[in-house]
Amino acid sequence: xxxxxxxxxxxxxxxxxxxxxxxxxxxxxxxxxxxxxxxxxxxxxxxxxxxxxxxxxxxxxxxxxxxxxxxxxxxxxxxxxxxxxxxxxxxxxxxxxxxxxxxxxxxxxxxxxx
Amino acid sequence: xxxxxxxxxxxxxxxxxxxxxxxxxxxxxxxxxxxxxxxxxxxxxxxxxxxxxxxxxxxxxxxxxxxxxxxxxxxxxxxxxxxxxxxxxxxxxxxxxxxxxxxxxxxxxxxxx
Numbered sequence: 576x577x578x579x580x581x582x583x584x585x586x587x588x589x590x591x592x593x594x595x596x597x598x599x600x601x602x603x604x605x606x607x608x609x610x611x612x613x614x615x616x617x618x619x620x621x622x623x624x625x626x627x628x629x630x631x632x633x634x635x636x637x638x639x640x641x642x643x644x645x646x647x648x649x650x651x652x653x654x655x656x657x658x659x660x661x662x663x664x665x666x667x668x669x670x671x672x673x674x675x676x677x678x679x680x681x682x683x684x685x686x687x688x689x
Numbered sequence: 690x691x692x693x694x695x696x697x698x699x700x701x702x703x704x705x706x707x708x709x710x711x712x713x714x715x716x717x718x719x720x721x722x723x724x725x726x727x728x729x730x731x732x733x734x735x736x737x738x739x740x741x742x743x744x745x746x747x748x749x750x751x752x753x754x755x756x757x758x759x760x761x762x763x764x765x766x767x768x769x770x771x772x773x774x775x776x777x778x779x780x781x782x783x784x785x786x787x788x789x790x791x792x793x794x795x796x797x798x799x800x801x802x
Contacts, residue, residue, distance in 0.1 A: 609791075619793040671787075676722075676734055676744070679732045680731050
């Protein structure tokens with residue numbers, strides 16, 4: 576069965592420090608992986624994706640993520656956090672078998688302190 | 690490019706009543722998803738369409754929920770009868786191809802009282 580785990584409910588980081596939001600997945604075969612951000616009373620916004628190729632992918636607002644096949648992980652990172660990065664972050668996996676359905680993790684709330 | 694349109698934005702109904710949500714996808718997007726997002730949780734996939742065919746509805750409570758996608762474009766999600774635990778935001782998302790990201794609508798916030 577396809578699943579996504581975001582082990583941390585909340586991540587706290589000081590502004591200017593690097594941040595990491597963790598994601599691990601379980602899927603048959605090769606996955607497509609995505610990160611989305613959700614601000615209060617707003618819809619989900621796409622940040623970045625891994626489809627194939629370079630394991631390090633760069634996305635919007637200075638975010639990047641590294642695909643690690645052996646560890647089945649796709650952690651979201653940013654070298655220097657901003658207060659405005661405070662939001663709810665979701666990791667998603669799309670399996671390439673069984674209908675290509677896209678499953679989301681439970682989310683991680685990022686709090687950046689000034 | 691216009692985004693995914695959903696209506697209504699908000700709906701309050703009493704339990705055992707029926708309700709319908711509507712989604713208009715981005716033009717040319719073949720895949721359409723309906724998700725249920727309960728407060729504080731991640732989106733839960735209810736049903737996935739590829740054009741006007743159902744690809745996956747394994748998480749759809751079929752005794753009360755139904756969905757259709759008209760001519761492979763607009764989609765409606767219906768709940769009949771509603772229960773208190775159906776209170777959630779219902780999100781529609783679409784993507785152009787299977788290797789592209791999904792775009793989400795603003796969602797419909799349903800409150801069942």
